[in-house]
Amino acid sequence: MAKTELYDITIKVNDRTVSARIPAETTLLDFLRDQGFIEVKRGCDKGDCGACTVIMDGKAILSCITLALQADGASVYTVKSLGTPQRLHPLQKAFVELEALQCGFCTPGMLLSAKALLDSNPHPTRSEIREAISGNLCRCTGYQKIVDAIEAVSKGAYR
C-alpha cells in the first residue's frame, strides 16, 4: 500500500495556535481530540447527534463531519473557551443550578449551540431555543431543563 500523504495544518483552538501533520481524511474531531481537546465529545461520529459541536469562525458546526484540513487557518472554540470552574459562563451556571444535565455527554455541544443562539438572538422564544438545540441529542434530561436554563440566561437571571 502506498504510504500515507501527510499535510501540515495550523488551527487556532481557544486562541492557542496548534500545528500538526495529518492524513487528508482526518476529521476536525479527531484532530482536536488527538491534540488533547477531549472536551469535544465523539458521539455518533456521523453528524447526527451534535456531541462534537464546536464554534468555527463564529458558527456552531459539527467537527465530526468537518475535515481538519478545511479548518486550516480557522479559529475554533470548544466548550472550554466559555469559562473555568472558578469563573463559569452564565450558561454553565444556569445548566448547573437548574440541573440541565445528567450524564453530561451532550452538554459541551448543548452549551455551544446555546451560545451560538444567544450571540445572534439574545432574547429567543422557547420554540426558537428548541429549534436551536434540535441538532444536539440528549438521552437523559428530556430537554425541558435545558430549555429552562437557556431561557433563564436569555432573561438575565445568570451573569
Added chain:
Amino acid sequence: MSGFRFYRPDTLAQLLERKQKEGRRARILDGGSNVLVYVKEGTIEGGTLVDVRRLKALKGIAVKSGHVEIGAGEVIADIIASPVIRREASFLAEALQQFANPLVRNMATLAGNIADSSPIGDSIPPLLVLEAEVVAAGRQGRRVIPLDRFFTGPGANVLKPSEVILKIRFPVPGKGRGCFLKLGLRRGTSCSVASVAVWTQTKGGAIEEARIALGGVAPTPLRARLTEELLKGRKPDPELLERVAGRVQHEISPISDVRASAEYRRQVTAKLLAKALRHTLRLEE
C-alpha cells in the same frame, strides 16, 4: 482506508482541471455532511478530497436577468438569511428552515444536497416547484440542466464525472404562493418519510398555475404533472383539492423501508398534498 489525498483549488479553472483529470475520484467537499459520512462508511475508497469551501467562484446570491442565482458554495443557513432570497423567494427561505438542523444548515450547501441526489433531499421539492435549473461546468464549457431532468435514480444524476455544479437558478417567482410540507418521524433532524412542495397562482378565482413536487415516494424527487393538470383552470374548493390530491397516488412508486410502508407513504402523500394546496389557495379550515 488512508488512500486519500487533499486538494484545495484556488480557482475554478484549477477545480475543473482536476475534475477533468480524476473524474469521480476527485470528490468535491464543501460542508462535508454527506461526503465525510461516505468516507467513514467506506462507500468512498480513496481518491482526492477536493475542498471548495473557499472558492470565490462558487459564492454569491443575486438576481440576474430575471433569475435568482445561488452559488454552489452557499450554505443553507446563509441562503435562508440572504436579503435577496427573503425579498425574491421567501418561500424557499421558509422551506429551507425545515432542512436538517441549525448545525447542518451552517455547513451543508444547496448544491451538495442536489449533487447527493437522494430521493429525500429536502431542498429538492421546493426547488422543483420553483422550476430550478442546475448550471454545470466542465473544462469543455457550461450547460444548463432543468432540475426535473437532473436525477436518474437514488444517488444518481446526469452530471458527467468531469463536471461540477456552478450554481442553482430559478426564475424570479411571480405572485403565486408556495408551501413545503415534510413529514418526519419527529420534528427535529429527521429524514423525510415523504415531502410535498406546492406552488399555486390564481387568477379571477381560478387556479392559473399549479406545480407539485414530491420527495420520498419514488427513486428520485419528481413533479406530479398529471395531478397539476387536474387543477389548472378550476375554482379551488376543499372537496376538489381532496379528490385531486388523492389522484397523486397514481404518479408515485414509494417503497417500504425502516421509516414507513409503501402504503402509508401513498396515503400520507395525498393528505400532505391536500393540506399544502389548502394552504397556498387559502382554504384552510
